[in-house]
Every structure is written in structure tokens, then in C-alpha cells.
Amino acid sequence: MSKQEKEPLFSAKNRKFLTGPFSANNPVIVQILGICSALAVTVQLKPAIVMALSVTVVTGFSNLVMSLLRNGVPSRIRIIVQLVVIAALVILVDQVLKAYVYEVSKQLSVYVGLIITNCIVMGRIEAFALANKPWASLLDGIGNGLGYGLILVIVAFFRELFGSGSLLGFRIVPESWYIAEGGFYSNCGLPLIYEFHNALHDALYAALITAWLTESSLLPTVPRAEAKHKRRRGVKFSRETYPKQPRQKITPLPEREQLLNSRQARIVPCPLCRQPGAVESWYPQGDVYYGVFRCENHGLFPVRMSVVHREDGSWQGRRVVPPLTDPERAAFAAARENEPFHCTREKAKRRRRHRKTK
Numbered sequence: 001m002s003k004q005e006k007e008p009l010f011s012a013k014n015r016k017f018l019t020g021p022f023s024a025n026n027p028v029i030v031q032i033l034g035i036c037s038a039l040a041v042t043v044q045l046k047p048a049i050v051m052a053l054s055v056t057v058v059t060g061f062s063n064l065v066m067s068l069l070r071n072g073v074p075s076r077i078r079i080i081v082q083l084v085v086i087a088a089l090v091i092l093v094d095q096v097l098k099a100y101v102y103e104v105s106k107q108l109s110v111y112v113g114l115i116i117t118n119c120i121v122m123g124r125i126e127a128f129a130l131a132n133k134p135w136a137s138l139l140d141g142i143g144n145g146l147g148y149g150l151i152l153v154i155v156a157f158f159r160e161l162f163g164s165g166s167l168l169g170f171r172i173v174p175e176s177w178y179i180a181e182g183g184f185y186s187n188c189g190l191p192l193i194y195e196f197h198n199a200l201h202d203a204l205y206a207a208l209i210t211a212w213l214t215e216s217s218l219l220p221t222v223p224r225a226e227a228k229h230k231r232r233r234g235v236k237f238s239r240e241t242y243p244k245q246p247r248q249k250i251t252p253l254p255e256r257e258q259l260l261n262s263r264q265a266r267i268v269p270c271p272l273c274r275q276p277g278a279v280e281s282w283y284p285q286g287d288v289y290y291g292v293f294r295c296e297n298h299g300l301f302p303v304r305m306s307v308v309h310r311e312d313g314s315w316q317g318r319r320v321v322p323p324l325t326d327p328e329r330a331a332f333a334a335a336r337e338n339e340p341f342h343c344t345r346e347k348a349k350r351r352r353r354h355r356k357t358k
Contacts, residue, residue: 009135017139021147028151033119037111038152045168047107048156050097052149054112056142058089059121063129063141070130071312082125083116090115120148162188235292235332237324238299242271250317252310259307259315260289261343268303270295271321279303281342285335289317302332 007013027033034055041051065085066073073081094112097105105112115121124144129137160166165173177183253259260266266279277293282305291303305319322328 014136014139017136018143021143022150026147026151027120027123027144028148031120031123033123034148037114037118038148038155040111041108042152042156042159043163044107044160045153045156047104048152049149050101050104051108051111052145052152054093054097055115055118055120055148056145057093058086058115058118059124059145059148060138060141061089062086062121063124063137064134066125067129067132067134067137074309074311075313076309078130082122086121086125087116120144235300235302235336238295238301240272240298242321242323244323245271245321247318247320250305250319252312252314252316254314256307256309256315257341259317260341265305265317265319266291266343268293268301268319268321270298271301272298277301279343281340283332283335283340284338285331288331288335289341290332290335302328304328 021027024030028035028038037051037055042048062082062085066082069081069085090113093115094105097108097112124141128140132140157167161172165171165178175181179186250259250262250265253262260282267276268279269276273295275295275297277295279291279293282289282291287307289305289307291305292300293303294300301321302324303319304322305317307315307317310316
């Protein structure tokens with residue numbers, strides 16, 4: 001049996017991850033991400049290049065690290081872990097800039113630190129790195145960083161050229177061309193100060209607020225009367241006594257909703273005659289879910305299922321028909337005060353039965 005050939009490092013699929021953000025999937029002009037820093041650091045070409053390289057390094061290596069950790073990080077704390085990884089990389093980049101290009105670092109000011117909250121960095125981790133292998137994630141991060149940097153460099157090129165007549169500090173437009181020297185040329189007046197960025201954002205926010213403050217929104221609102229909590233009717237369980245039931249493991253599934261809605265979790269055998277009944281709704285109480293199923297011969301019985309989030313990201317349950325003790329009845333009543341999870345298959349079956357009766 002021949003071994004399966006490994007995919008080349010720069011296959012057509014991997015090259016698409018690297019080159020896609022340059023055009024059809026550009027994070028700035030297509031996905032409209034990173035606009036804030038793109039406006040702020042493109043006054044001159046040199047800060048724009050440094051910012052582009054910084055974002056590329058942070059995006060590439062944060063994608064790589066989170067892809068390596070994707071199977072070991074619980075989903076409930078993944079955002080915290082992402083922020084820690086990005087913050088560590090941003091601190092390293094900031095220290096390198098202060099050590100080797102201190103003047104540019106002063107010009108970039110707080111925008112290097114704000115890479116931590118850059119939508120491009122966080123977005124690529126969430127959308128790509130957590131679901132793909134490390135090499136593909138690294139290429140995707142580098143590609144999106146370079147796609148972001150490409151727009152920065154293009155915008156900074158024209159802003160510096162037409163705003164000051166120079167590029168990278170070198171004079172492009174001769175001094176003799178300016179009107180003040182008796183020539184014919186004048187800079188186009190693009191602002192060369194960072195307050196331009198703040199003024200532009202103030203204008204955008206003013207436009208949004210003006211659009212939101214319509215005539216209807218300015219009218220006084222009458223507070224709605226709070227809806228009374230609808231108390232659910234009690235459940236009359238079967239009075240039959242039955243022996244202690246064994247716990248049953250439910251096969252792990254990727255999502256908690258899939259686990260609650262699975263046939264293995266919903267279909268429960270009667271503890272007396274083993275006739276199967278279906279749970280139509282689950283009532284949550286922390287990580288424990290309570291339900292009810294009906295046996296045609298013996299009536300209603302309670303079901304308790306504890307749900308656990310495993311290390312591989314899947315969800316597993318342990319289900320049991322508990323004895324009807326007073327603590328169990330109290331726990332079931334407390335769970336029924338919470339919003340239930342309705343099983344979609346049972347709802348569909350009820351609709352079909354309702355149509356047939358009509």
C-alpha cells in the first residue's frame with residue numbers, strides 16, 4: 001500500500017492563501033477592516049512601510065501560534081488566549097521598533113499598540129487559524145498582513161508625494177516649481193498632521209449620529225409594562241416505583257445543540273417496560289439538563305443529562321432516569337423555571353401529527 005503523497009508547501013491551494021488578500025479578498029478595500037490605522041499612518045511612506053511589516057509579522061505569527069494551540073484551548077476562553085498571544089507579539093514588535101527605528105516608532109505613536117485590537121488580526125484567527133493547519137494559517141496571516149500593507153503603501157505614496165512633494169524624505173518636486181519660488185506648482189493641501197485622522201473620524205461619527213437621530217427616535221418613548229413571568233404547570237410523574245437506572249454515555253458531538261437534539265439523547269427507554277419515549281424539551285440548570293418523556297403504559301418519567309465540554313472541543317453527555325426523590329423533584333422544578341431548549345425533530349413530528357388530525 002503506497003503512502004499518500006504530502007501536499008507541497010507552496011501548492012496552488014497554499015499560494016492562494018498567500019496571494020488572495022492582494023486583490024479579491026483584500027482586508028482593507030474588500031472586507032473594510034483596519035480603516036482606522038490605514039488613515040492614521042499613511043501621512044508618510046516610511047511609517048506606512050514599518051506599520052505594514054509590523055502587522056504582517058503579528059498576523060502571521062499569531063495565526064501560527066493559535067493554529068498550533070487550536071485543539072488545546074477551550075472555546076469559552078479562546079478570545080482571552082488570542083489577546084494574550086497577540087499582545088505578546090505586539091510588545092516584541094514595539095520593542096524592536098524602539099530599538100532600531102526610534103523616530104518612526106514615535107511617529108506611529110499608539111497605533112503599534114493598537115495592533116492588539118486590529119480587526120484583521122483577530123478576524124483571521126477566528127475565521128481561519130482555529131480551523132486550519134499551522135502552515136496554511138501562517139501563509140494566510142502573512143498574506144493578509146501584506147495585503148493590508150499594500151494598501152497602506154499605495155495611499156502613503158500619493159499622500160506624501162502630493163502633500164509634501166517628497167518620498168521617503170527625498171525631494172521629488174523641485175523647490176523651483178513652487179509658486180512661492182516663482183514657479184507654477186503648489187501642494188494639493190493634504191493635511192500632514194495626525195489630527196486629520198481624528199477630524200475625519202469626528203465627521204464620520206457626526207454623520208452616523210445624524211442618520212440615527214430621526215424624527216421617530218427623538219419622540220418620547222413610553223416604557224413597556226414588564227411581562228409577568230408565566231409559570232409553567234407542574235408535571236405529574238408516574239407513581240410507579242422502579243429500580244435504580246444505569247447511566248448511559250451519549251456519543252460526543254461537535255456542538256452542544258447537536259448533542260441535545262441527537263436521537264441517542266432524546267430517545268429514553270421506560271425504566272419499567274423498556275418501551276422508548278422521546279424528550280421534546282430540555283431545561284438547563286448549569287451543565288445539567290432535565291427533560292420529560294412519556295411511556296404509553298406507565299406515564300411520565302424524568303430524565304437528567306449532564307453535559308461536559310471535552311478537551312478536543314466536542315460535547316458529551318451522561319443520561320439517566322433518576323429516582324423521584326424530594327431533592328430530585330426540587331432540582332427539576334428549578335430547572336423548569338429556565339428557558340427550555342426545544343428539540344427540532346420532535347417539534348417537526350408534532351406539526352406533522354397536527355396536520356394529519358386536521
